[in-house]
Amino acid sequence: MPDMQPMPPVPDESIPAIVERHVAEAPDAPCIYYLGVTLTIGQVDDLANRLANRMRELGVERGDVVGLHLPNSPQYVIGLLAAAKLGCPASGVSPLLKPDEIVYQVENAHIRLLITLDQLFAPIAAQVDGRLPTLRAVMTTGPIDFLPAWKKWLASVTGKVPKVALPALAHVRCVSLWPDINLADNTRVFEPCRMEDVFMIQYTGGTTGNPKGAELSLRNIMSNVVQNETVVTYDVGKETFASVLPWFHIAGLSALFMGLRKRALMLVVPNPRDVKSYCQAMLKHPPTVLGNVPTLYQMLLSEPLFRKVDFSRLKVAVSGAAPAPVELIRKVEEIIGHGKFCEAYGLTETSPTLTMNPPGRARPGTIGLPLPGTDIRIVDAETGKKEMPADEPGELIVNGPQVFRGYLGLPDESNRALRSFDGKTCFYTGDVARKDKDGYITICDRAKDMLIVGGYKVFSVEIENKLKEIDEIELSAIIGTPDEERPGNDVVNLYIQLSDAGKALGDDAVHDKVMAYCRDKMAPFKVPKYIHIVAQIPLTPVGKVDKKALRR
Template structure:
């Protein structure tokens, strides 16, 4: 077989739009912040509630933290855990870690104490920076049980308002770990610290995957991969240094939330932090006060903003780019949101932690609304057969999405077998096997069909859950739906199609049996018989992950428990 693949058809669209791969720029994040502390010193780098932090102040705060971490023994290659929600200290810590040549690793606030301990040990976290309200109960449980990993030598405790309206903190008393208050520790540290030189393959982030398809794994992301991805992800609508205002409501321990910090600091932008994505009042008020040029979120977030009366008061005339992840916004919802955003700015995207993260973007000026877009410059995407991953599928036929990119992860930390299964050689290059199923059209636009693990096999036929869920969205009494498969004990190798339905508030008064009947009749009329759900579960609420995706792992666990009972 020839090692040469045909050029992707999306390259013609790159040429049409005048975009091409840029040169590598391997300067670390800290170097950019240092430059902006001189060139745009008074520009706002971070806004948290009513508090703005300038680039001069961000650089000084990062320098103080870098010096403080150094006194705790943190140096080149050491891992610093970041156990915080959307607060300014997260961004300060990312810059400080960069300046030291340390590795930053997000630790989700949603993890149980035992899960935190496992992740700290897996990543060999030396120092943990944690929010006081998260840390105290967690560490006391772990310390009592003797479960604190030996790698952890110190904990820095910070309050949500430490950089706004600080209050005294009560530090936990631990036998095996030193605890320091963030403000006290950094107050005595020098405000001077220069970014250390780092090689392109330096690991900057150990970013843990969400774990919706199994135990979380630490993806090792390199300096070149991260900094290059920031640039190529936005070539369809490039950033302008020192003039942008970006909003972030995603948790920073997720690659989407962390990425927004990185994008903003790379381009000297003002980043507005939204501590609670469910507080749409606050989100809209901040956009009224700070008109956005960049937005990112999931479909439900855009829909909630559009539904809010304050959205009519937001000036979207400066908005250049509104990225939507998790799934494309389609149909009437897209028209309504595009109308609110006042221009050709809405873009879908596809990425994954292991991809650096951005892989595919829907160019706003060349958009296909049902698609997630085309591969960004320097990235190659192919659709291959799910069974072997070695046969490229014809245009229009479903298969697994695989990715070749300069931004691919180096591998999964401490998991050589999973790394070898995910990163495979094909046609002389390394490809990330995403586990997602999609199709590509003749112009190179990619359409997501399903997660490979979410695809249901019924008597040899493939059922794409997203396809069924999209059709069910047309029923006015359904607020949200999710399709999963469960083993069919009467047909080995086959599965039963289970549908979970969250009804709209108005529909919750309807007769459940009639609702199920209506759903089945709709499905029989709209889709092949093997796709029709056999079991319909009406639930109060469908579980979501912290970034707003349907948590099908939890649903599968529920289904398995119901079968066991």
């Protein structure tokens, strides 16, 4: 097998330092294109300084965690940069989370300030009031705050963006981002950030049932940015990034950090499913880089405007989060150009990218080759101590500078995930894979009991643990079946064994109660599509749910 490629040098430079360097060199360089409005790198830095000063007034100090409960928007970039200027780790809080899930993450990460979209926070404000003791304040912002006055007026009179009124809250201090930063001091804020400092706390599902906060250092993040840059040559100030991967997800963050490092123009689309607006942005600013999940590429193929975009300058179209069918790759490359589609593989814990299918040398069906400095081994799944020969499946483990430092407050989970192999600390991914003689890696099976729904990871144990709150359920099991409409994705199936209370209530009533509970308590992609009520859920000899039997 080929030797591991050497790791390129990683500059000892924080995100704020990178942005300030760009401001010194080209303050008027375009940075963000959002709903027809362009913000320069100088404007972004100025707004981040203003926000950082306002955050200080609210009591946010170095080391405090800032939560970003936002879709892709200028506010996300400015909030992330302001937190970094203060020396504060940030944590992306998915807009898809339900109130209980938000409360859990805010408390678990000890979030001090939550920056949120008013449309997201207003419906849940009363439900979380009094349940967020770690918060000093909630800062709300609107989707059109950064638009010129005439566009705001037009949005108001047409009703396209309804005005949002927050309810009066007794226990949460609420402030407004837009008026506050316009009045705030724009004095430079710059707290030094060491490469080993925690920069992001990104949440991922876990075997305990609750999401786990993966602590990613500045070195982890910037190492992975540098590694990704080895696949394609990116030119400072000349790139246009057209990625709608959500920034609350580590894959989206990776594209954002790379865009900031290369002083790229980033096309920002708040609703990734609005492919028409996405294409309109690309028509105005032809992209050099695309980044999406396979489902989004499939949606783009159905949008006539996609074929009108000028892809002559496109260098790469990255796809991740789920396998891309060979036929999809072929159809996309008919439009964007042959050899430009590039599949990537990674995890939250690895900042995220581990492998890429190199453009022009891609092998469809594989996840490509390890990035430079990334030592991937395939070991026996039983003990994790024996390396497997070429083309033999086993658990994928990895050592590299992008591998996280551990899970927040979970030493046992961290020790199970990070173990010594061949003298190196390796992350045991739980994914079953095989590596061929040329080093190309193929995923044989996903991590145990994990589903992919619309590109999002769904951990069955998290749902099963939540369902224990329902008296009518004796036992439950989540099983994924292939989604024929979205190749590479799963359909969530819930199997239920009724308790005596459930039998008394009846199948139909239990079905309706469980579905209503799931829709109320879980993010939409976690809600089961099908509920199967069975007489008995099969168990293994040691009393565990036998999911293999259920799948059969």
